[in-house]
Amino acid sequence: MSQADLTMGGRPAGLTAGPAFSVPAKKMAMWLFIIADTATFAACLVAYGFIRNATPNWPRPFHSITNVAIMTFILVTSSLTMLIGVRAARAGDKAGALRWTFITAAAGILFALLHVREWLALIAEGMTLFKNPWGTGLFGSAFFSITGLHLTHVTGGVIALIVVGIRYKGSRYNADDLEILGLYWHFVDMVWMFVVPLVYLLNLAH
Amino acid sequence: MTTAEEHKAKGSGKDLVVYLCVLALAAIQFVIAYQNIDGSQMFVRMLIVAVIEAGLALLFFMHLAENRGLLWFVVIFTVFVLLAMQYGWTDSFRLSVGVAGAK
Numbered sequence: 001m002s003q004a005d006l007t008m009g010g011r012p013a014g015l016t017a018g019p020a021f022s023v024p025a026k027k028m029a030m031w032l033f034i035i036a037d038t039a040t041f042a043a044c045l046v047a048y049g050f051i052r053n054a055t056p057n058w059p060r061p062f063h064s065i066t067n068v069a070i071m072t073f074i075l076v077t078s079s080l081t082m083l084i085g086v087r088a089a090r091a092g093d094k095a096g097a098l099r100w101t102f103i104t105a106a107a108g109i110l111f112a113l114l115h116v117r118e119w120l121a122l123i124a125e126g127m128t129l130f131k132n133p134w135g136t137g138l139f140g141s142a143f144f145s146i147t148g149l150h151l152t153h154v155t156g157g158v159i160a161l162i163v164v165g166i167r168y169k170g171s172r173y174n175a176d177d178l179e180i181l182g183l184y185w186h187f188v189d190m191v192w193m194f195v196v197p198l199v200y201l202l203n204l205a206h
Numbered sequence: 207m208t209t210a211e212e213h214k215a216k217g218s219g220k221d222l223v224v225y226l227c228v229l230a231l232a233a234i235q236f237v238i239a240y241q242n243i244d245g246s247q248m249f250v251r252m253l254i255v256a257v258i259e260a261g262l263a264l265l266f267f268m269h270l271a272e273n274r275g276l277l278w279f280v281v282i283f284t285v286f287v288l289l290a291m292q293y294g295w296t297d298s299f300r301l302s303v304g305v306a307g308a309k
Contacts, residue, residue, distance in 0.1 A: 021276040035280060039287045046291045054301035065236055072232050079267055080225040087217055186267040193232070193259045197252035201239035 030180045034149045034187045037153075042192050044149060045198055048142045052202075053121070059134030060205045061122070068200045071114050072192065075154075078107035079189045082182045091176035097178060101165040104185065108158035115151050119144075146199055160184065174206075224266040231259045 020028055052058050062068075085100030122143075126188045129144055164181050167173040238251050254309040270280065 021273060021279060022240055023273065023276055031276065031280065035283055035287075038284050042288050046294070050294055053295070053299065065239065069236060073229070075233075076225065079228075079263070080221060081232055083221045083225075083267060084218060115302075120237055146294060183268055186263055189267075190260045190263045193228075193256045193263070194253075196232070197235050197239075198249075201235060201252060202245070202249060204239050 019111070025174070026182070029179050030183050032182065034137065037187065038047065041146075041149070041194070042057070044146050045194060048146055048198065049143055051138050053134050055138060056137040059132060059136065059139045060203045061127070061132070061134050061139075062200055062204050065201070065204065067114060068196060071111055071118075072196055074107050074111045074114070075189050075192050078104045078111070079186050081107060082185045086179045086182045087199050089178045094169070097175070098165055098169050101161055101168070101178065105158050105161040105165065108154050108185075112151060112154050114156065115147065115154075118130070119147075143199060146195060150188070150191055150195055153191070157181075157185050157188050220266065224262055228259050230261055231255050231262075 019025060023031070032201050081100050081104045085104060086098050087098035088094075088100060126133045127140050127143075129141050160181055164173055164177055168178055235252050235255050238248060238255070241248065243251075264280070265277075268275040
């Protein structure tokens with residue numbers, strides 16, 4: 001075996017192999033973050049399910065699905081606008097990419113505002129982290145923890161969309177960076193698909 | 207129309223179809239919520255719909271369908287973690303209905 005087989009450009013040959021799964025390092029890092037975050041949300045939802053299953057007088061405080069339906073529509077639609085933005089960036093349409101990225105951020109802000117409005121309405125009805133007028137106090141802590149964690153992700157995503165959008169405009173970031181941020185945004189949307197049935201729809205007052 | 211524009215238009219069409227499917231599935235979850243069925247059945251049905259929704263988002267919104275290697279990595283890793291979290295369910299039933307055979 002020659003020396004050239006063992007080293008390439010002064011590095012061991014193994015280190016010069018292509019990226020894992022042919023995915024660039026930044027994108028791979030986002031995927032690993034998404035997997036770890038999936039475990040976080042799954043732990044919260046499984047713990048919530050455990051408490052709900054083991055508690056006899058679980059409250060069902062939601063009388064209307066209108067607000068959560070609108071929030072769902074906004075978040076799913078924001079995933080579409082993000083996709084359009086990334087496709088525009090890939091096609092070299094910088095203005096279009098920027099426009100759709102900011103539309104996605106606006107949708108995220110609207111979602112967060114509706115979420116806060118819903119929280120305030122529940123708080124006005126007497127719900128806190130530790131007590132509520134409908135049954136076990138655990139409901140408040142479970143509800144605020146899960147939806148709060150999700151809202152934190154949405155807020156972080158909106159900030160990231162604005163920052164990456166501005167830097168993309170100034171050519172400091174490129175289409176790859178927008179796509180990686182898009183992965184995060186779709187993940188936030190995906191988590192909501194599980195939060196809605198488990199936290200809202202199963203707790204509808206019939 | 208240039209090749210890049212054609213590609214963009216074709217991709218956008220697929221995105222729109224997937225988006226409409228996800229919206230329709232979300233609507234199905236809301237319909238299930240108003241069905242007059244047992245709570246556990248409702249839970250299972252909603253969860254199945256949510257998994258399909260998430261699958262569509264993973265495959266097409268997050269483009270995992272285009273990278274089989276990464277798809278298997280993500281699915282195997284995530285499913286393993288999710289399954290590992292299920293061991294506590296029997297204990298939650300014990301808390302609500304008591305230990306089987308105990309007085």
